[in-house]
Amino acid sequence: MPEEPTERISDLKRIREGIYQIVSPFPEYRKEEAYDMRHDLEAHPRVTKGLPYVLPYFIASRGDNLLVDCGWNTDDAHFALDEQLKEAGSELKDIQTLVLTHAHPDHCGLSGRLKEETGCTIWMHEAEAGFLQSRYVEPEELLKHMDEWAARHGVPVADRPDIERGSMPMRFFVSTFEPDKMAKGGERLEVGDYSFEIIWTPGHSPGHICLYDEQKELLLTGDHVLPTITPNVSLHPQQRPNPLQDYLDSIEKVAKLKVKQVLPAHEWDFEDLQKRLAEMRVHHVSRLDDMLVAVGNEGTVSATQVAQRVKWTTGSYDSFQPWMKRAAIGEALSHLMYLVSQGRLVSSEEDGRLLFQRA
Numbered sequence: 001m002p003e004e005p006t007e008r009i010s011d012l013k014r015i016r017e018g019i020y021q022i023v024s025p026f027p028e029y030r031k032e033e034a035y036d037m038r039h040d041l042e043a044h045p046r047v048t049k050g051l052p053y054v055l056p057y058f059i060a061s062r063g064d065n066l067l068v069d070c071g072w073n074t075d076d077a078h079f080a081l082d083e084q085l086k087e088a089g090s091e092l093k094d095i096q097t098l099v100l101t102h103a104h105p106d107h108c109g110l111s112g113r114l115k116e117e118t119g120c121t122i123w124m125h126e127a128e129a130g131f132l133q134s135r136y137v138e139p140e141e142l143l144k145h146m147d148e149w150a151a152r153h154g155v156p157v158a159d160r161p162d163i164e165r166g167s168m169p170m171r172f173f174v175s176t177f178e179p180d181k182m183a184k185g186g187e188r189l190e191v192g193d194y195s196f197e198i199i200w201t202p203g204h205s206p207g208h209i210c211l212y213d214e215q216k217e218l219l220l221t222g223d224h225v226l227p228t229i230t231p232n233v234s235l236h237p238q239q240r241p242n243p244l245q246d247y248l249d250s251i252e253k254v255a256k257l258k259v260k261q262v263l264p265a266h267e268w269d270f271e272d273l274q275k276r277l278a279e280m281r282v283h284h285v286s287r288l289d290d291m292l293v294a295v296g297n298e299g300t301v302s303a304t305q306v307a308q309r310v311k312w313t314t315g316s317y318d319s320f321q322p323w324m325k326r327a328a329i330g331e332a333l334s335h336l337m338y339l340v341s342q343g344r345l346v347s348s349e350e351d352g353r354l355l356f357q358r359a
């Protein structure tokens with residue numbers, strides 16, 4: 001039997017009364033491609049290669065509204081937001097409050113532009129706000145720190161310039177801004193019938209936040225919890241000392257919440273938070289074992305050597321773009337530091353390099 005033609009009425013997913021999931025394309029995808037991918041993943045959830053879109057959420061209730069994350073600063077993403085807000089019965093200029101889950105460009109890119117167009121109030125965690133200037137406006141100081149960091153963790157001299165500058169092109173996709181409100185966690189945002197508590201969930205980034213409506217049992221998770229992807233938890237010059245410990249603690253923090261529906265910033269929305277958290281705990285136990293195997297039993301190794309040896313779902317270290325190599329070294333390092341804190345590895349200094357071996 002021929003399939004019934006399904007007409008696509010809207011690209012916007014209405015999660016429930018007053019909550020809309022917006023599809024915002026990554027710069028390497030056209031918005032129509034991103035919309036199609038979102039529809040396709042809704043029908044056939046599966047692990048995807050690469051990130052075609054980010055999912056901001058628009059909450060509008062009894063005259064109040066709130067946008068959570070806003071996408072990259074591209075004309076296409078701006079247009080996508082505009083057209084989907086219209087579908088939600090609102091307009092760009094009506095945005096009152098913008099909450100940023102963290103300062104990565106796919107989440108905060110359009111902020112400056114939106115602030116200029118709407119005068120909205122921008123919230124972000126205080127631990128995140130300091131990165132805006134150093135990453136997106138005046139990166140020279142950060143690049144110097146990256147160079148020291150790369151040397152300390154065993155990146156060969158010839159590879160260093162590429163690895164340091166790896167994410168510089170991304171800064172052109174962020175329109176800079178100053179946040180109006182700095183969160184610490186625990187603040188409450190009232191949006192008509194909704195009441196969201198800001199929950200500080202460091203790990204993926206130092207000032208990552210989730211939004212939780214206890215009454216509606218709704219959790220907006222940003223990049224903290226995603227249906228199949230495990231977010232990068234990387235130790236780099238702008239991280240806290242033991243980000244993997246932070247991340248594992250943040251998993252337990254959201255595990256305590258009563259949640260009926262999870263609204264993440266990538267892939268798709270889902271219901272069973274506890275099941276996903278259980279998978280993530282298992283993943284991290286086996287990932288730590290992989291890192292221990294990569295350290296080996298013979299002598300000391302650098303984080304770069306571990307990143308070269310360990311298996312990555314996205315390919316081999318040597319095939320990575322420079323910014324991915326840096327993320328891989330940072331991720332290896334966050335695991336190594338965590339294993340040191342657990343007494344399973346010891347670290348030592350040698351000619352300004354930080355090395356690891358079995359305890």
Ligand SMILES: [Zn+2]
Pocket residue numbers: 102104204223
């Ligand atoms: Zn992120």
Ligand SMILES: [Zn+2]
Pocket residue numbers: 054104106107223265266
């Ligand atoms: Zn993201």
